[in-house]
Amino acid sequence: MNPQGGQYLNKAAVFSSLGAARLSQLALGCSVVAMVSHSAGYSGGSYGVFCMAVWCACFGMTTVVFFLDATRLHACLPVSWDNLTVAFAALATLMYVTASVVYPVYFVRAECAYAGCEVRNFRIAVTVCSIAGSLAYGAEVILSRAKPGRVVGYMATVSGLLKVVQGFVACIIFGALANGTEYSRHVATIYCVVVYAVCFAMTTVVVILTVSGRTGCLKLPFDRFVVVYTLMAVLLYLSASVVWPVFCFDRKYGSPERPSTCPRGRCPWDSKVVVAVFSFVNLALYVADLVYSQRIRFVTQQPRV
Numbered sequence: 001m002n003p004q005g006g007q008y009l010n011k012a013a014v015f016s017s018l019g020a021a022r023l024s025q026l027a028l029g030c031s032v033v034a035m036v037s038h039s040a041g042y043s044g045g046s047y048g049v050f051c052m053a054v055w056c057a058c059f060g061m062t063t064v065v066f067f068l069d070a071t072r073l074h075a076c077l078p079v080s081w082d083n084l085t086v087a088f089a090a091l092a093t094l095m096y097v098t099a100s101v102v103y104p105v106y107f108v109r110a111e112c113a114y115a116g117c118e119v120r121n122f123r124i125a126v127t128v129c130s131i132a133g134s135l136a137y138g139a140e141v142i143l144s145r146a147k148p149g150r151v152v153g154y155m156a157t158v159s160g161l162l163k164v165v166q167g168f169v170a171c172i173i174f175g176a177l178a179n180g181t182e183y184s185r186h187v188a189t190i191y192c193v194v195v196y197a198v199c200f201a202m203t204t205v206v207v208i209l210t211v212s213g214r215t216g217c218l219k220l221p222f223d224r225f226v227v228v229y230t231l232m233a234v235l236l237y238l239s240a241s242v243v244w245p246v247f248c249f250d251r252k253y254g255s256p257e258r259p260s261t262c263p264r265g266r267c268p269w270d271s272k273v274v275v276a277v278f279s280f281v282n283l284a285l286y287v288a289d290l291v292y293s294q295r296i297r298f299v300t301q302q303p304r305v
Contacts, residue, residue: 013070021140028133029059040122051099058092080213083153089140090164096134162289170200176274188247192240199233230290237283248272
């Protein structure tokens with residue numbers, strides 16, 4: 001028996017505020033997956049599959065994070081652990097919030113079905129646990145984020161967290177574009193799609209470089225790279241936020257009003273509105289990111305080997 005063996009386990013992974021948040025995430029995630037599989041159900045279209053995929057993926061990733069943190073094995077990984085965990089927690093918060101809205105909208109009804117109220121009650125319980133899970137992941141983000149006088153990874157700063165939100169909003173835009181927006185009809189709207197794709201790709205690169213601890217591999221300082229890229233994204237999104245509504249809702253190119261014959265849930269006009277709204281949302285996020293990027297001090301982190 002190794003007398004030093006106890007040091008291999010990290011007690012803070014359990015007996016700390018951060019550990020309590022992750023244990024709550026595991027408990028709530030397990031409860032949601034169990035109830036959906038047992039009785040609540042998720043069949044009935046892509047929305048249910050999406051919600052179940054979110055809950056399973058987050059539960060699986062949280063299990064891995066908790067295990068690696070408790071056993072200290074994360075030190076063997078070529079990643080920046082703090083950046084990885086806070087980025088995942090921020091993304092999980094957004095995914096859980098989305099599932100917590102989508103699932104009750106499509107699966108919870110006020111009246112009971114012919115089989116009784118058991119299924120409805122399970123679905124309500126799933127919604128409540130999903131909302132609580134969102135709070136648990138949000139608590140981890142709050143506990144991990146940057147505070148005055150505390151040295152943390154880039155992803156724990158406001159600018160780093162905004163990168164996660166920007167990527168998530170871009171995914172919403174791509175989802176709307178795939179829902180029959182007819183963007184290929186005009187060169188201008190194709191340009192907008194290219195803008196969304198380029199900005200999303202660059203945001204993904206920034207997150208990957210930070211999480212992998214490879215920011216020092218750039219030929220220019222990481223802080224300058226982030227500021228220059230963010231300024232470029234602001235200008236690109238500003239142009240797309242102007243061009244997209246003009247070529248989708250102006251009478252010369254599109255329709256300013258929703259067609260009466262447009263089917264609910266598969267209406268190109270609705271998807272165009274979603275793209276327009278979230279284009280402005282991401283523009284605001286990039287502007288805020290540019291402002292905060294001027295106020296933080298960057299610490300280049302190398303991966304642990």
